[in-house]
Amino acid sequence: MTAAATRWVELVVALLITVAGVVVLGDSYRVGASWDADGPQAGYFPHIIGWILAGAGLWIAGKTLLKWRALAGKPFVSWVELKLVLTMLVPTLVYVALLAFIGIYLASALYIGSFMIWQGKYRWLPTVLVSLGVPVALFLLFEVWFLVPLPKGPLEHWLGY
Amino acid sequence: MEEISSLLQGFAVALSYKNLLFMLIGILLGVLIGVLPGLGGANGVAILLPLTFTMPPTSAIIMLSCIYWGALFGGAITSILFNIPGEPWSVATTFDGYPMAQQGRAGEALTAAFTSSFVGALFAVVLITFLAPLVARFALKFGPPEYFSIQLLTFCSFIGMGREAPGKTIAAMMLGFALAAVGLDTVTGTLRMTFGRTELLQGFDFLIAVIGLFGLGEIFLTMEEGLSFQGKSGKIDPKIVLRTWARLPKLWVTSLRSCLIGCWMGITPGGATPASFMSYGMARRFSKSGNKFGEGQIEGVVAPETAAHAAGTSALLPMLTLGIPGSPTAAVLLGGLLIWGLQPGPLLFVEKKDFVWGLIASMYLGNIAGLLIVLTTVPWWAAILRIPFSIIAPVIVVICAVGAYTVHNNLFDVVMMLVFGVVGYVFKKLKYPLAPLVLALVLGDMAETAFRQSMLLSAGSLSIFWSNGLVGSIVTLALLILSWPLLSRLIAGWRDRPAPA
Numbered sequence: 001m002t003a004a005a006t007r008w009v010e011l012v013v014a015l016l017i018t019v020a021g022v023v024v025l026g027d028s029y030r031v032g033a034s035w036d037a038d039g040p041q042a043g044y045f046p047h048i049i050g051w052i053l054a055g056a057g058l059w060i061a062g063k064t065l066l067k068w069r070a071l072a073g074k075p076f077v078s079w080v081e082l083k084l085v086l087t088m089l090v091p092t093l094v095y096v097a098l099l100a101f102i103g104i105y106l107a108s109a110l111y112i113g114s115f116m117i118w119q120g121k122y123r124w125l126p127t128v129l130v131s132l133g134v135p136v137a138l139f140l141l142f143e144v145w146f147l148v149p150l151p152k153g154p155l156e157h158w159l160g161y
Numbered sequence: 162m163e164e165i166s167s168l169l170q171g172f173a174v175a176l177s178y179k180n181l182l183f184m185l186i187g188i189l190l191g192v193l194i195g196v197l198p199g200l201g202g203a204n205g206v207a208i209l210l211p212l213t214f215t216m217p218p219t220s221a222i223i224m225l226s227c228i229y230w231g232a233l234f235g236g237a238i239t240s241i242l243f244n245i246p247g248e249p250w251s252v253a254t255t256f257d258g259y260p261m262a263q264q265g266r267a268g269e270a271l272t273a274a275f276t277s278s279f280v281g282a283l284f285a286v287v288l289i290t291f292l293a294p295l296v297a298r299f300a301l302k303f304g305p306p307e308y309f310s311i312q313l314l315t316f317c318s319f320i321g322m323g324r325e326a327p328g329k330t331i332a333a334m335m336l337g338f339a340l341a342a343v344g345l346d347t348v349t350g351t352l353r354m355t356f357g358r359t360e361l362l363q364g365f366d367f368l369i370a371v372i373g374l375f376g377l378g379e380i381f382l383t384m385e386e387g388l389s390f391q392g393k394s395g396k397i398d399p400k401i402v403l404r405t406w407a408r409l410p411k412l413w414v415t416s417l418r419s420c421l422i423g424c425w426m427g428i429t430p431g432g433a434t435p436a437s438f439m440s441y442g443m444a445r446r447f448s449k450s451g452n453k454f455g456e457g458q459i460e461g462v463v464a465p466e467t468a469a470h471a472a473g474t475s476a477l478l479p480m481l482t483l484g485i486p487g488s489p490t491a492a493v494l495l496g497g498l499l500i501w502g503l504q505p506g507p508l509l510f511v512e513k514k515d516f517v518w519g520l521i522a523s524m525y526l527g528n529i530a531g532l533l534i535v536l537t538t539v540p541w542w543a544a545i546l547r548i549p550f551s552i553i554a555p556v557i558v559v560i561c562a563v564g565a566y567t568v569h570n571n572l573f574d575v576v577m578m579l580v581f582g583v584v585g586y587v588f589k590k591l592k593y594p595l596a597p598l599v600l601a602l603v604l605g606d607m608a609e610t611a612f613r614q615s616m617l618l619s620a621g622s623l624s625i626f627w628s629n630g631l632v633g634s635i636v637t638l639a640l641l642i643l644s645w646p647l648l649s650r651l652i653a654g655w656r657d658r659p660a661p662a
Contacts, residue, residue: 010591017332024339027354031346039617042351045609046342053335059328076590081385088384089583092377092558096579100572104563112555120551134556138563146212148567 007064007071014061021054091115103153105135164291171518174219175526183216183224184523188531191231196239196542198383198550200557202232202473203489203599204376207368208564210497218501219516223523225497226477229490230282230527233433233473234535237274237466238542242267250433250469253441257454257461264457268398271539272405273459274466277416279532281467284420285427285474286524289481293521296482297510305614306625308483310635312608314642315485316597318429321645324438325594333588334597340365341605348613360573367602368568371493373578374595376561378585380554402536405459412463415444419464423471427487428479433472440468474524481517482507485604489596492603 028043028050035041064071077085095111113131116122142148174180194205206225213221236251241258254274261270303311320330343354344364355361409416419440426436444464445454454461476487477494484505486492498505503513510517535542565578588595601608619625627633641648 006591009587013587013591013593014332017336020336020339024342024354031349031351031353035621040613040621042346042349042353044616045612046339046353049335049338049342052331053339056328056332056335060326060332063326063328077385085381085385085586088381088554088558091555092579092582095558096562096575099562099566099575104559104566108559108562112552112559115555116551120549122551130552130556134559138559142563142567146215148211149570150563150566151572 005072006074006076007068009076010064010071011061014057014064016057018054018057018061021050021052021057024050024053087119091118099151101153103156104150105139106153106155108135108138164294167294167514167518168290168522170515171520171522172526174515174519175223175522180220180223180519180523181526183220184227184527184530185534187224187227188231188234188527188534191228191233191531192235192238192535192538192542193231193545194228195232195235196545197553197557198245198379200560201375201379202229203493204372204374204561204564205232206490206493206497207371207568208376208560210368210493210500211564211567213497214500218498218503219519221501222494222497222516222520223527225494226520226523227527227531229473229494230524230531231534232490233282233470234275234278234531235542236469237278238271238535238539239546241270241274241462242543243546250437250473251465252434253437253465253469254462256441256465257456257458260455260457261459261462266457268401269405269459270457270462272402272536273409273462275532275535276406276409277419277463277467278470279528280416281420281423281469281471282474282524282528285424285471285478286521286528288424288475289478289524290521293478293482293517294510296478297507300483300507301511303483303507305611305618306628306632307635309608309611309615310626310632310639311479311483311485312604312611314429314635314639315479315487315604316601317639317643319594319597319600321642322426322429322435323594323597324435325592327646329591329593330597333593333595334601337598337601338605338608340370341367341602342609347606348610363569365577365602366568366574367599368493368496369565369574369577370581370602371489371599372561372565373581374585374588374599375489376564377558377578377582378589378595380557380561381582381586382589383550384554408459409463412460415448415460415464416467418443418447419467420471423468423473424475426468427472427475429487433469433476433488436472437465437469441465474528477524481505481509481520484607486600489599492600496603 024046028047031043032041033043033047091111091114095107098107098110109131112134113127116127116130138150142150175184190209191202191205194200194202206228209225209228213225236246237254237258239245240251240254241262244255244259246252246255258270258274261267316334319334320327323330341364343361344352345362346353352362422440422443423433423436426439427433441461441464444460448454448458448460450458473488473490476491478487480486480491480495484495486495495505503509503516561578562575565574566572568574585595615625619628626636
């Protein structure tokens with residue numbers, strides 16, 4: 001049982017690349033892709049890139065369609081694999097969303113901790129040690145030694161940082 | 162011998178107590194990065210780059226380049242002991258390295274891998290020592306058309322010599338150029354492709370792309386395989402080291418060939434990965450025991466490791482002399498030079514002698530130190546790999562996020578990193594090459610500037626790229642390499658046609 005066939009993913013990505021090429025082209029012509037009094041306009045170089053990009057996308061799409069039958073049955077990702085990737089991707093999305101609000105230290109501790117309990121089925125002690133140890137190490141390395149500030153949230157402000 | 166005296170001065174710079182310490186830290190971090198999945202030379206250096214902003218440039222580049230050497234060494238450990246290539250360029254090492262470990266010859270395989278890495282790197286460093294000043298002197302005469310032609314050669318060799326489908330290489334490369342064009346155009350002051358979003362004013366930083374594409378993308382891929390690491394013991398007996406060293410000189414033909422392949426692929430940016438495969442293939446074809454390759458032949462370890470290290474090291478030659486990196490990691494180092502206020506290119510050899518020769522001297526020292534360190538600490542690294550993935554994966558994601566944030570202290574970059582991570586995952590699965598995308602993103606502005614200036618000189622005529630012998634032959638060579646896949650097919654077809662009656 002597979003979530004998607006490779007040929008479909010291949011085709012969609014190729015078309016997305018073509019669209020990207022068209023976007024580049026559109027913007028290049030908007031800012032001007034020809035020759036001005038003082039030399040090439042801002043869109044002169046990108047419009048060449050746009051044409052090649054769109055062309056490459058169509059080329060890949062065409063090649064995929066030509067081999068459409070031969071490519072049948074090749075799965076892009078199985079359900080099991082997709083589930084594994086999503087178990088990584090979804091928490092990471094939440095983590096990145098949380099960063100802005102609660103700061104990187106707390107978010108990292110929650111992210112590592114929940115992942116260890118949920119995926120690794122660890123007991124509390126190792127989970128707490130790792131999920132607190134990493135942010136503390138980061139804090140010492142960045143804020144204290146290298147004086148590089150990282151995003152902080154209410155907890156750090158309450159602690160006086 | 163001006164080079165020798167410059168080099169000796171370089172050793173004086175590199176041998177300071179502080180720089181030696183940075184070298185050691187760099188090597189250790191590098192091996193760690195090379196061993197861990199999801200962290201590699203390019204994104205490892207990218208993540209650590211912001212930490213070096215406050216350091217003196219010479220110490221910073223010594224540490225960062227040592228991370229690179231360390232990562233090159235580290236890739237071999239996972240390939241041989243765990244059958245998991247820690248880096249793309251050590252895939253070919255698994256073919257014979259892992260069978261050797263299964264037969265209980267892990268020590269021999271590791272010694273052979275480390276030693277041949279060292280030999281390959283040393284060959285490339287010697288080449289850099291004597292060739293780089295010549296190239297730099299030569300390149301001082303370059304004008305915009307020459308620069309553009311060199312960049313054209315760089316990108317054409319990706320298309321013509323890469324292992325991926327040419328269409329996909331072109332698409333990845335053009336995406337890189339398109340992303341590089343986003344933001345304020347410094348020549349005309351026009352905003353390009355920002356679509357009214359303030360976040361896009363600055364454009365895309367390639368460091369973010371590197372961290373996302375190579376770091377997160379790799380983690381997603383590893384996750385998909387549901388890895389459980391089961392490795393062989395990595396103990397190295399000094400007696401085995403000596404015995405292996407006694408055997409290695411007999412393989413000098415393989416070594417020399419691999420060095421040459423590696424240097425060629427490193428300077429013309431084929432990169433370390435194709436170099437290692439090509440070298441492995443050549444060794445199999447020319448070896449007397451070629452049919453036994455894949456069952457644990459020591460030559461099958463020597464060939465790819467030598468070539469990968471030679472390529473990885475020689476990739477710094479065009480980076481230093483022309484400002485055109487030969488590999489993604491070299492591109493990140495180039496980005497570092499720019500941030501420290503150094504303009505890579507021929508003038509660097511005139512204006513920043515201390516820096517250049519300090520770096521070159523540190524390549525000698527770093528590789529010697531690297532060899533000794535990995536030989537003595539292998540079991541320790543192997544133990545790190547036994548840490549379960551459910552701990553390592555989130556920790557690496559956190560490190561990537563911190564790295565992406567610190568580049569510009571911008572949370573939007575962390576979001577972009579995640580986007581690049583998903584793109585990297587899909588591209589890897591569909592076999593789009595990532596290196597051309599990164600290099601195009603780095604070189605985009607430079608290539609555009611060189612192209613514009615050339616067009617200004619010639620009032621818009623492409624004939625300027627054939628206006629003198631030098632630029633003409635480089636451009637012609639580039640176009641030949643570009644059409645190489647087509648040409649080679651034509652030649653093969655012509656040879657196979659039935660003989661005329």
